Amino acid sequence: MAIKEAEMFYKQAMSFLEQGKLDKSIEFFDSALKIDKDYISAWNDKGVALMELGKYPEALQCFEEVIRLEPGDNMAWYNRGYVLLIMEEYQEAVNTFDLFRGRYSKKDDFYKYALYLQAQGLYNLKEYDESLKLIKESLKMDKTFKEARDLMELVGKETSKKE
Secondary structure: OHHHHHHHHHHHHHHHHHOOOHHHHHHHHHHHHHHOOOOHHHHHHHHHHHHHOOOHHHHHHHHHHHHHHOOOOHHHHHHHHHHHHHOOOHHHHHHHHHHHHHHOOOOOHHHHHHHHHHHHHHHHOOOHHHHHHHHHHHHHHOOOOHHHHHHHHHHHHHHHHHO
């Protein structure tokens, strides 16, 4: 019975999330998690809502809870890396995206964006050569990837300063 109740709260939370009512969605995610503290989807989607609200440390805690409960959840690793990058925890973000890429299929946009986000972290760490390698790899997947092209231009400017 309790599981059904947790699912009901979760579905309501998702409805609020889709409507952009983030605070209300978090209330319902919390209600679901009070009933089932191991509800992986509720933890993950609560993290997404918190991220949209700019509450990055709290979002990070949610994604880390997902990873604790289900270490193989690749999207939780991706989300963790993304939040760490926003929080300017560049080395940890780079490490997280490296782990994500090692486990995730190269077939879709999440992989391409992970390359780009990891390259962005490396750029911020002033590791321009490594950043450039990942940018080029992402551009092999998508020649029109504007964000990667823009980052490549920034890397180029930094490396030309050194010469």
